Amino acid sequence: MKELIEKINAEFDAFSTEANQQSEKGNKAVGTRARKSALELNKFFKDFEKFL
Numbered sequence: 001m002k003e004l005i006e007k008i009n010a011e012f013d014a015f016s017t018e019a020n021q022q023s024e025k026g027n028k029a030v031g032t033r034a035r036k037s038a039l040e041l042n043k044f045f046k047d048f049e050k051f052l
Contacts, residue, residue, distance in 0.1 A: 001051055008044045011037055
C-alpha cells in the first residue's frame with residue numbers, strides 16, 4: 001500500500017509539472033506527456049480503490 005501511495009505521489013508530481021508547462025507554453029509534446037500521466041494516475045487510483 002505504501003509503495004502504491006509513493007507511485008501516486010511521484011506520478012502526480014510529474015503530471016503537475018507537465019500540465020503547468022502545457023498551460024503556460026502550449027507545447028503539444030508536454031500535453032501528451034501530461035495526458036499519459038493522467039492515465040497512469042487513473043490506473044493507480046483504481047488499484048488504490050481495491051485496497052479500500
